[in-house]
Amino acid sequence: MHTLVLRNVPDDIYRELKESAANHRRSMTQEAILSLQAGLECHDASRGRASPEETLDWLRREVWTLPVLDRRTDEEILGYNADGHFA
Numbered sequence: 001m002h003t004l005v006l007r008n009v010p011d012d013i014y015r016e017l018k019e020s021a022a023n024h025r026r027s028m029t030q031e032a033i034l035s036l037q038a039g040l041e042c043h044d045a046s047r048g049r050a051s052p053e054e055t056l057d058w059l060r061r062e063v064w065t066l067p068v069l070d071r072r073t074d075e076e077i078l079g080y081n082a083d084g085h086f087a
Contacts, residue, residue, distance in 0.1 A: 006032070 021031035039062070040055070050058065070077070079086055
């Protein structure tokens with residue numbers, strides 16, 4: 001599995017995704033993945049299968065990114081000290 005970070009998501013899209021996730025009892029991540037999948041399936045169906053380059057171009061144009069909500073480092077979040085020991 002790969003990780004995708006989204007930044008600068010417009011407020012209305014974020015609210016709609018959050019509301020949809022709550023309505024379907026899914027996490028925001030699950031809802032975003034399903035929304036991307038549905039969008040890509042519609043994209044493929046309307047034009048035939050897109051090339052990887054076309055798909056990447058579409059993703060760059062259409063897929064927004066989530067804001068960074070927590071600027072702490074992984075170590076700060078997990079509780080490790082400067083020596084790498086759990087604090």
